[in-house]
Amino acid sequence: MATVRIAICGDESVGKSSLLTSLVKDTFVTSRIQPVLPPITLPPSLGTPENVTTTIVDTSALPQERNNLRKEVRKCNVILLVYSDHYSYERVALFWMPYFRSLGVNVPVVLCANKSDLSSTGTSTAQVVEEEMLPVMAEFKEIDSCIRTSAREHHNVNEVFFLCQKAVTHPIAPIYDSKESNLKPAAVEALKRVFYLCDKDQDGLLSDKEIHDFQIKCFDKPLSDADLASIKRSISRERSFSARDDKQGIDIDGFLLLNKMFAEKGRHETIWIILRKFQYSDSCSLKETFVRPKFDVPAFASAELSPAGYRFMVDLFLLHDKDNDGGLSDSELANLFAPTPGVPASWVDSAFPSCTVRNEAGYITLQGWLAQWSMTTFEEPKRTLEYLAYLGFESQDGKGTTSALKITKARKRRNRPGRVERNVFLCYVLGAAQSGKSALLNGFLNRPFSSTYHPTIKPQTAVNSVELQGGKQCYLILEELGELEPAILENQAKLDACDLLCYTYDSSDPDSFAHIVDLRQRYPALNALPSVYTALKADQDRAVQRTEVQPDVYCEGLKMAKPLHVSVSWASISEFFVHLAECATYPSQAFPRSDEEAVDRTALYIALGATVCAGAAFAWVWKRNMMGDR
Ligand SMILES: Nc1nc2c(ncn2[C@@H]2O[C@H](COP(=O)(O)OP(=O)(O)OP(=O)(O)O)[C@@H](O)[C@H]2O)c(=O)[nH]1
Ligand SMILES: Nc1nc2c(ncn2[C@@H]2O[C@H](COP(=O)(O)OP(=O)(O)OP(=O)(O)O)[C@@H](O)[C@H]2O)c(=O)[nH]1
Numbered sequence: 309m310a311t312v313r314i315a316i317c318g319d320e321s322v323g324k325s326s327l328l329t330s331l332v333k334d335t336f337v338t339s340r341i342q343p344v345l346p347p348i349t350l351p352p353s354l355g356t357p358e359n360v361t362t363t364i365v366d367t368s369a370l371p372q373e374r375n376n377l378r379k380e381v382r383k384c385n386v387i388l389l390v391y392s393d394h395y396s397y398e399r400v401a402l403f404w405m406p407y408f409r410s411l412g413v414n415v416p417v418v419l420c421a422n423k424s425d426l427s428s429t430g431t432s433t434a435q436v437v438e439e440e441m442l443p444v445m446a447e448f449k450e451i452d453s454c455i456r457t458s459a460r461e462h463h464n465v466n467e468v469f470f471l472c473q474k475a476v477t478h479p480i481a482p483i484y485d486s487k488e489s490n491l492k493p494a495a496v497e498a499l500k501r502v503f504y505l506c507d508k509d510q511d512g513l514l515s516d517k518e519i520h521d522f523q524i525k526c527f528d529k530p531l532s533d534a535d536l537a538s539i540k541r542s543i544s545r546e547r548s549f550s551a552r553d554d555k556q557g558i559d560i561d562g563f564l565l566l567n568k569m570f571a572e573k574g575r576h577e578t579i580w581i582i583l584r585k586f587q588y589s590d591s592c593s594l595k596e597t598f599v600r601p602k603f604d605v606p607a608f609a610s611a612e613l614s615p616a617g618y619r620f621m622v623d624l625f626l627l628h629d630k631d632n633d634g635g636l637s638d639s640e641l642a643n644l645f646a647p648t649p650g651v652p653a654s655w656v657d658s659a660f661p662s663c664t665v666r667n668e669a670g671y672i673t674l675q676g677w678l679a680q681w682s683m684t685t686f687e688e689p690k691r692t693l694e695y696l697a698y699l700g701f702e703s704q705d706g707k708g709t710t711s712a713l714k715i716t717k718a719r720k721r722r723n724r725p726g727r728v729e730r731n732v733f734l735c736y737v738l739g740a741a742q743s744g745k746s747a748l749l750n751g752f753l754n755r756p757f758s759s760t761y762h763p764t765i766k767p768q769t770a771v772n773s774v775e776l777q778g779g780k781q782c783y784l785i786l787e788e789l790g791e792l793e794p795a796i797l798e799n800q801a802k803l804d805a806c807d808l809l810c811y812t813y814d815s816s817d818p819d820s821f822a823h824i825v826d827l828r829q830r831y832p833a834l835n836a837l838p839s840v841y842t843a844l845k846a847d848q849d850r851a852v853q854r855t856e857v858q859p860d861v862y863c864e865g866l867k868m869a870k871p872l873h874v875s876v877s878w879a880s881i882s883e884f885f886v887h888l889a890e891c892a893t894y895p896s897q898a899f900p901r902s903d904e905e906a907v908d909r910t911a912l913y914i915a916l917g918a919t920v921c922a923g924a925a926f927a928w929v930w931k932r933n934m935m936g937d938r
C-alpha cells in the first residue's frame with residue numbers, strides 16, 4: 309500500500325503545529341514553536357493500520373502562504389482540518405470545505421476540535437458532537453470522521469492521526485452511504501458473494517461452523533461462543549420483521565445487516581478486512597491480478613485443467629445438483645453462477661448447453677460440465693481463470709487460480725510415435741455441405757439422429773469425454789467450421805492449435821468426396837496435421853464418386869488408412885469417436901505411413917504389446933530373485 313499523506317489545515321493558532329509536536333514529542337511544547345513545521349515521515353509500525361508509511365505536513369493559513377497550502381492540499385490523500393473556537397468552527401463550513409472543493413480535491417477530511425481543555429467545563433463531548441460536528445458532517449460528505457482533542461493535555465492526539473490514516477486505508481465512502489444510511493450497492497454485491505462462498509453447503513445459512521471458519525479466515529483468530537451468541541442477538545434485535553430463530557444460522561439478510569451495523573458504528577474497517585481477504589480492491593471490485601492473473605500459453609501448447617481444477621469443478625457440480633438428478637437445471641445453474649457475472653459469453657455464443665452432454669431433461673450432466681470446462685480452458689484459459697476466481701477456487705499451494713490449470717507440451721514434431729501428453733484435443737470436422745458433419749457432432753453428444761437438414765453457418769462445436777482403450781479418459785472437441793471453413797484453414801495459428809483433422813464425405817453422394825480433394829489442394833498446410841478419412845452415411849447405398857480416383861485409392865496413394873465407413877444411425881458410431889481420440893493421442897498413426905511400417909493402428913498395439921512384455925519380464929526377474937534367495 310502507498311503512503312498516507314496528511315495535510316494539517318485550519319485557521320491561525322488553532323493548534324495545528326502543536327498537535328504535530330504533541331504527536332512526535334509526546335509532550336506539549338509551550339515555548340513558541342515555528343509557525344510551520346517541516347513535514348515528518350513516520351515509518352510503518354504496529355500502531356498504524358495496514359502498516360503504511362505516513363507523512364504529515366503542517367500548513368499555514370496566512371495569505372502569503374496560500375500557494376504552498378494549495379500545493380500541499382493537492383498532494384495529500386487526507387486532510388486534517390483543525391478548529392478550536394467558535395470563529396474557527398464557523399470558518400469550516402464558510403471557508404475551508406468550499407475551498408477544498410474549489411481546488412478539485414476529493415479526499416477524506418478528518419475534522420478536529422482542538423483545545424478541548426479550554427472549553428468551559430459545561431460542554432460535554434456529546435454536545436460538541438451534536439451541535440458542531442453532526443451538522444457539518446451532514447453538509448459535507450467528504451468529512452470522514454470527527455474527533456475532539458487537546459494538544460496541551462495530549463488527549464486523543466494519537467487517535468486523531470490514526471483516524472486520518474484509517475480514512476485512507478479503510479475509507480467509508482466506497483462501502484457506506486451515510487446520507488442514505490445504507491451499505492453501497494457494490495459493497496452489498498461483494499458481501500453477498502462473500503456470504504455465498506462461506507455458505508459451503510449452499511443451504512442459504514451460515515452455520516456456526518461456517519461462521520467460525522469465516523472468522524478464522526478473515527481475522528486469524530477464533531470466535532468465542534459468547535461473541536457468536538452476541539452477534540446473533542444483535543442481528544435479531546435489529547430486525548424489525550419476524551425475528552427468526554437464528555439458531556440454525558445467519559442468512560444473507562442477517563449477514564448484510566451485521567455489516568451495516570459495523571459501518572454505522574464506525575467499525576467499517578471490519579468490512580474492509582473481510583472484503584480484502586476475499587480479494588476485493590479499494591473500489592469494492594475483485595482485484596484485477598486475482599481475476600486476471602498472469603498466465604501465458606506458449607505457441608503450440610495449450611492449457612488444460614489440472615487434477616485440482618477438475619476436482620474443484622466436480623465438487624461444484626455435485627454441490628449444486630440439489631435434487632441429485634445428475635443434471636443442473638436452469639435454477640441450479642443460476643445459483644452456481646450467482647457469484648460470477650453470469651454464464652460466460654462464449655458459452656452463450658455456442659448455445660450452451662447444447663454443445664455438450666445433457667440428460668433427457670436437457671440439463672447438463674457432470675460429464676458435460678467437465679467437457680465444457682475442458683473446452684473453455686482449451687480455447688480461452690483466461691476465462692477459466694476468471695471464473696475460478698469468481699467461484700472461489702482456493703489453491704492448496706497459495707499460487708492462486710493458476711494452480712487449477714496446467715500447460716501442455718507444445719505440439720511439435722507431430723508425427724513422432726507414441727502418446728501425446730495432453731488430455732484435451734481439438735478436431736476439425738471438414739467436408740462438403742450435407743456430408744453429415746452436424747449429424748456426427750450430434751451423435752457425439754448421444755443425441756438421437758434426425759433426418760431434417762439445417763445447414764451450418766456459424767462454426768459449431770461438440771465436446772465430450774471419450775474413454776480410450778485401456779480406460780484412460782480424454783476430452784475431444786469436434787468443431788464443424790460452417791461458412792468459416794476457408795478462413796480458418798487459411799489461418800496457420802488456427803491449424804497450429806488443432807490436433808486432428810477429420811475429413812468427411814457422404815458415401816451415398818457422388819459429388820461429396822471432391823470437396824476433400826479440393827481442400828487438400830488449396831490448403832497444403834493441412835498435410836502437416838494428423839488426419840482421418842471418413843465415409844459418412846454408411847447405412848445408405850454407396851455411390852461411385854465423380855473424382856478422378858475413388859476414395860480408397862486416393863488414400864492408398866497418400867499412404868493413409870482407407871476411409872472408415874460409419875453411420876450415425878448405427879450404435880457402433882461410438883467406436884469411431886474412440887478411434888478419433890486415439891488418433892489424437894497417438895498422432896503418428898494418422899500420418900502417411902513410412903514404407904516399412906505396418907498399417908493403421910499398429911502404433912497403439914505396439915505400445916500395448918510393449919507394456920505386456922515389460923510386465924512379463926518383471927515378473928520373471930522377480931521370481932528368479934525369490935528362488936535365488938532360498
Ligand atoms: N490550551 C490549549 N492551547 C493550545 C492547544 N494547542 C495549541 N495551543 C496553543 O495555541 C497556540 C497556537 O498553537 P500552534 O500550534 O502554533 O497553532 P497553529 O495552528 O500551528 O498556528 P499557525 O501556525 O499560526 O497557523 C499556541 O500558543 C499553543 O500553545 C491545546 O490543545 N490547548
Ligand atoms: N441416412 C443417413 N442420413 C444422414 C446421416 N448423417 C446425416 N444424415 C442426413 O444428411 C443430411 C445432412 O446432414 P448434416 O449433418 O446437416 O450435414 P452437414 O455436413 O452438417 O451439412 P452442412 O452444415 O451444410 O455442411 C441431414 O438431412 C441428415 O439427417 C447418416 O448417417 N445416415
Ligand SMILES: [Ca+2]
Nearest residue numbers: 745746763764
Ligand atoms: Ca452442419
